[in-house]
Amino acid sequence: MVLTPTNPAADQPRRHDRSTAKINRPSLLLFFVVVAFSHHHHTVNGFSTPCSRGGGAPHSSLALSLATHSMLSGTRIKQPCCSYSSNLSMATSPAAGFDQPTTTTQTQGKDAERKQHYDSVIVGGGPAGLLSAIMMAQQLMPSLPIPTTDQSPTKATRPRIIVYDRLPPPPPPDNLVYSTDSSKYYLLGLGHRGQSALRHFHVWDDVEKASVAVLGRRGWEPGKSREEDSTIRMADKAVVSRVLPRDKLVGVLKKVIEERYDGVVELRYGWQVDPISFGNEETIQQNKEDPPVMLQISRCIPIAASSSSSEEGEACSIDNDDATPTTITTDFLIGSDGAARTIANAMETNHLKYRQHHRLPFQVKRYDDDNPRVYKSIPIQFPSNWPHNLNYSARSTNSRATFEALPSDSNGNYCGLLLLRPDDPLSSADCDPKLLRDFFNEEYPQFSKLLEDNVMEDVATKAASSLPSFRYAGPRLHEGGRTVVLGDCVHTVKPYFGLGANTALEDVQILSKILSNTPNLTQNYHNAIREFTNQRAADSRALVTLSRGLDRPGKIGTMRFILPLIIDSMFHKAAPKLFAPGLFGMFQMEGIGFRQIQRRKRLDRVMQSAVILSGMSAVGVGVRCLVKSVARLLGVKDVVVGGSLVALLGVVGVARKVVKAEKK
Numbered sequence: 001m002v003l004t005p006t007n008p009a010a011d012q013p014r015r016h017d018r019s020t021a022k023i024n025r026p027s028l029l030l031f032f033v034v035v036a037f038s039h040h041h042h043t044v045n046g047f048s049t050p051c052s053r054g055g056g057a058p059h060s061s062l063a064l065s066l067a068t069h070s071m072l073s074g075t076r077i078k079q080p081c082c083s084y085s086s087n088l089s090m091a092t093s094p095a096a097g098f099d100q101p102t103t104t105t106q107t108q109g110k111d112a113e114r115k116q117h118y119d120s121v122i123v124g125g126g127p128a129g130l131l132s133a134i135m136m137a138q139q140l141m142p143s144l145p146i147p148t149t150d151q152s153p154t155k156a157t158r159p160r161i162i163v164y165d166r167l168p169p170p171p172p173p174d175n176l177v178y179s180t181d182s183s184k185y186y187l188l189g190l191g192h193r194g195q196s197a198l199r200h201f202h203v204w205d206d207v208e209k210a211s212v213a214v215l216g217r218r219g220w221e222p223g224k225s226r227e228e229d230s231t232i233r234m235a236d237k238a239v240v241s242r243v244l245p246r247d248k249l250v251g252v253l254k255k256v257i258e259e260r261y262d263g264v265v266e267l268r269y270g271w272q273v274d275p276i277s278f279g280n281e282e283t284i285q286q287n288k289e290d291p292p293v294m295l296q297i298s299r300c301i302p303i304a305a306s307s308s309s310s311e312e313g314e315a316c317s318i319d320n321d322d323a324t325p326t327t328i329t330t331d332f333l334i335g336s337d338g339a340a341r342t343i344a345n346a347m348e349t350n351h352l353k354y355r356q357h358h359r360l361p362f363q364v365k366r367y368d369d370d371n372p373r374v375y376k377s378i379p380i381q382f383p384s385n386w387p388h389n390l391n392y393s394a395r396s397t398n399s400r401a402t403f404e405a406l407p408s409d410s411n412g413n414y415c416g417l418l419l420l421r422p423d424d425p426l427s428s429a430d431c432d433p434k435l436l437r438d439f440f441n442e443e444y445p446q447f448s449k450l451l452e453d454n455v456m457e458d459v460a461t462k463a464a465s466s467l468p469s470f471r472y473a474g475p476r477l478h479e480g481g482r483t484v485v486l487g488d489c490v491h492t493v494k495p496y497f498g499l500g501a502n503t504a505l506e507d508v509q510i511l512s513k514i515l516s517n518t519p520n521l522t523q524n525y526h527n528a529i530r531e532f533t534n535q536r537a538a539d540s541r542a543l544v545t546l547s548r549g550l551d552r553p554g555k556i557g558t559m560r561f562i563l564p565l566i567i568d569s570m571f572h573k574a575a576p577k578l579f580a581p582g583l584f585g586m587f588q589m590e591g592i593g594f595r596q597i598q599r600r601k602r603l604d605r606v607m608q609s610a611v612i613l614s615g616m617s618a619v620g621v622g623v624r625c626l627v628k629s630v631a632r633l634l635g636v637k638d639v640v641v642g643g644s645l646v647a648l649l650g651v652v653g654v655a656r657k658v659v660k661a662e663k664k
Contacts, residue, residue: 270301273296492544
């Protein structure tokens with residue numbers, strides 16, 4: 001029996017039987033882009049997706065512009081992007097981008113196809129999933145660490161690695177759609193973590209050619225909109241952030257696999273994977289070596305979701321062409337399917353059944369989003385006299401909205417994001433285009449003049465999307481001796497601070513180093529994945545808790561965000577060897593994990609509190625001595641002098657307010 005979560009409402013993507021599935025209308029599955037990239041005291045953020053709703057407390061807007069030294073990243077948000085026909089047979093055609101029910105194994109007969117064995121199976125065809133496939137190919141082909149098309153291993157010796165994804169493949173990386181329809185594809189910002197991982201697997205040169213450098217930020221403060229009112233701050237960090245559409249990155253990695261690992265890595269699109277057995281069930285019961293993981297593979301036709309939320313993953317109609325689903329086995333399973341979380345959900349169910357046999361539990365900590373935001377994406381082209389290598393940012397008065405834009409290419413095509421509160425009239429799908437135009441004319445006239453009426457109408461009337469809720473999995477990131485999960489299905493954060501995609505790619509790099517250091521790898525996967533848990537579980541939790549701490553609602557949340565930035569900046573400038581930089585500066589530091597950052601900031605808070613309390617005590621003692629001295633000189637009581645000083649301070653404060661009011 002296929003393992004399924006005991007609570008279908010929690011994270012399990014909706015799956016529909018072919019006989020009952022209904023596709024009411026074509027829809028687009030759009031993606032969200034966010035880049036956080038900064039100079040001291042400023043973060044350069046970009047969100048690139050189709051329309052959405054935006055909300056949250058005022059300080060969340062400040063998070064987009066005050067965050068220091070943040071990285072570039074992206075987190076997957078579900079929005080319409082590829083349309084599908086309600087005719088399921090048409091949707092499975094090659095023209096729709098899906099694999100046929102039988103592929104290269106068709107000549108072996110359906111019985112042979114329904115039960116196959118692979119050296120490794122990767123579930124999820126996003127950036128982390130495809131990078132995992134490249135990683136496994138390099139691990140299992142040590143003689144060809146950087147194989148080329150004319151250096152393929154023989155068919156008898158090459159490993160078998162397969163990647164399954166629920167969606168159709170993206171357009172090739174050289175497709176003009178990434179520039180001409182920029183708002184359809186969300187952007188990823190690659191900082192030092194992501195770039196390091198891509199270099200580790202020798203694919204960075206390919207990715208760099210497809211990306212655009214973002215060198216700084218041009219921003220307007222609330223109430224200012226003239227071009228000369230803007231401030232340009234160049235990024236002050238060792239690694240230059242690079243931006244590209246998420247699907248374009250997937251296209252680059254797909255091309256690398258097809259050119260360098262042909263015959264080793266197989267890519268299958270439009271397939272749903274459900275674990276039947278992780279192998280450890282039999283081991284637990286009979287105390288023997290882990291057998292291979294067994295998986296059920298079913299045709300998956302994505303359908304329109306009823307909500308713009310990203311929480312449920314992509315809705316999917318299961319279609320097995322009236323045949324029994326394929327069963328495959330594998331020696332090593334990597335779950336990297338992001339919002340779908342198929343493998344993670346099954347692991348959670350498996351833990352509930354065999355919890356008494358596990359030293360560490362596996363569970364997903366899900367936070368309610370108490371500071372929700374929604375967004376709408378806007379294609380925009382900047383004039384030639386505006387730099388095309390900057391992040392453009394502006395906040396409206398009263399913190400109603402934030403506009404961010406990042407380059408889709410080097411020709412001035414940008415993808416902008418309007419971030420709003422969920423209850424804002426502009427966030428509705430039936431918003432009056434005139435209302436949106438009036439808002440832009442009043443708050444963002446520098447951008448309004450660049451938007452045609454048809455673009456404004458499209459943005460006003462299309463649906464909005466929400467940001468993901470914070471969550472993390474752990475404290476165990478493996479199941480049995482042959483399964484591991486990584487990426488967004490392990491740590492989900494809002495894309496404000498550039499930590500999503502970069503950390504997912506970093507997961508793959510760390511797993512690769514562990515596998516390389518494991519002797520007799522194919523016989524010792526269990527040791528490798530336990531070490532991965534030891535190295536990444538605490539970091540995943542720290543990443544989510546740190547990010548969520550910067551996204552608290554209300555005025556108290558605003559102070560919790562701003563005050564630590566100010567205090568950290570002051571103490572670090574005064575004693576850089578004693579106090580660490582601010583949180584965003586530490587995010588940019590290489591060679592330090594999130595758990596280390598969390599511990600260091602706790603130590604800083606203790607030392608800062610001690611210094612502040614000591615200073616306040618010294619001031620108090622000084623004031624008391626001053627009051628007593630003045631009282632002796634005047635021959636009055638101490639309380640009279642103290643009261644007079646307090647009254648004097650009050651008068652001075654009132655006088656300052658009166659002077660300011662008269663100036664206005």
